[in-house]
Amino acid sequence: DTAVSQTPKYLVTQMGNDKSIKCEQNLGHDTMYWYKQDSKKFLKIMFSYNNKELIINETVPNRFSPKSPDKAHLNLHINSLELGDSAVYFCASSQGLAGPNRYFGPGTRLTVL
Amino acid sequence: QKEVEQNSGPLSVPEGAIASLNCTYSDRGSQSFFWYRQYSGKSPELIMSIYSNGDKEDGRFTAQLNKASQYVSLLIRDSQPSDSATYLCAVIMNRDDKIIFGKGTRLHILP
Numbered sequence: 287d288t289a290v291s292q293t294p295k296y297l298v299t300q301m302g303n304d305k306s307i308k309c310e311q312n313l314g315h316d317t318m319y320w321y322k323q324d325s326k327k328f329l330k331i332m333f334s335y336n337n338k339e340l341i342i343n344e345t346v347p348n349r350f351s352p353k354s355p356d357k358a359h360l361n362l363h364i365n366s367l368e369l370g371d372s373a374v375y376f377c378a379s380s381q382g383l384a385g386p387n388r389y390f391g392p393g394t395r396l397t398v399l
Numbered sequence: 400q401k402e403v404e405q406n407s408g409p410l411s412v413p414e415g416a417i418a419s420l421n422c423t424y425s426d427r428g429s430q431s432f433f434w435y436r437q438y439s440g441k442s443p444e445l446i447m448s449i450y451s452n453g454d455k456e457d458g459r460f461t462a463q464l465n466k467a468s469q470y471v472s473l474l475i476r477d478s479q480p481s482d483s484a485t486y487l488c489a490v491i492m493n494r495d496d497k498i499i500f501g502k503g504t505r506l507h508i509l510p
């Protein structure tokens with residue numbers, strides 16, 4: 287049983303396109319996150335949602351818009367993709383904001399050409 | 400000073416030896432510290448958490464915390480080739496309860 291799932295696993299697209307990545311967790315956690323891991327393997331938080339409410343919004347371009355239809359889902363929509371958006375995006379979940387993000391999704395490798 | 404610092408490596412250790420991974424952090428009031436392991440092309444997985452000064456052992460892994468010196472380390476005894484991975488140190492910052500990851504240390508166990 288997959289705890290945190292993401293789709294798609296790979297995403298290759300052209301600059302300027304709009305794309306979405308979906309995330310679902312079946313753990314009953316109340317907090318979900320999006321992380322970006324760049325080519326240097328630096329894992330940085332982008333957004334955090336607690337009970338469908340945005341809690342953390344790091345310095346991320348407003349081309350990135352998270353959407354949480356319910357506690358089990360946190361999707362990431364990216365408008366006007368740029369070359370620098372190429373990275374691996376990880377969804378994660380925890381129980382409570384102080385949970386150490388022990389459950390990560392498998393990641394989505396986004397390549398912008 | 401960066402919030403969470405690690406030597407990026409690679410750190411090469413012979414099979415069977417002890418691998419020692421170090422991490423320093425800037426927020427003196429931080430209370431929660433974690434080590435994640437990330438295999439190439441995979442997602443991070445939590446392997447150790449530590450909250451009090453001293454040592455915490457779990458199988459071949461020992462986490463060490465020294466809050467006065469603001470460092471946390473991970474020791475891996477009897478290193479195995481399967482331990483070859485990137486190890487990420489993570490700290491929950493006292494100022495805002497955000498979890499900050501270090502850049503990770505690449506560990507390579509030599510067979």
